[in-house]
Amino acid sequence: MPVLAFLYDNPDYTGQNLVIRASDGDLGGLTAAVSSLRISGSGYATVYDQPNYSGASRVFIPGSYSLIGTAWDNRISSIMLSDSSLDPYY
Numbered sequence: 001m002p003v004l005a006f007l008y009d010n011p012d013y014t015g016q017n018l019v020i021r022a023s024d025g026d027l028g029g030l031t032a033a034v035s036s037l038r039i040s041g042s043g044y045a046t047v048y049d050q051p052n053y054s055g056a057s058r059v060f061i062p063g064s065y066s067l068i069g070t071a072w073d074n075r076i077s078s079i080m081l082s083d084s085s086l087d088p089y090y
């Protein structure tokens with residue numbers, strides 16, 4: 001199953017949302033506004049705090065994540081999806 005990312009501008013997976021089906025270097029209206037996200041499928045997502053996959057990054061494996069109270073709340077500006085499993089021991 002391909003990896004998908006569901007981005008939300010509010011906590012608890014509510015508010016304006018965006019479904020990402022392919023890597024996106026610019027999140028448009030959700031740039032630096034994501035407060036919760038879900039990753040599904042067999043793969044992982046790498047988020048960046050700058051457009052075009054630059055700046056600080058963090059990897060998210062499939063699951064649901066609240067970013068409230070973390071360094072990544074309202075910080076994601078681009079996202080790269082990878083359709084392969086992430087070896088947690090790498």
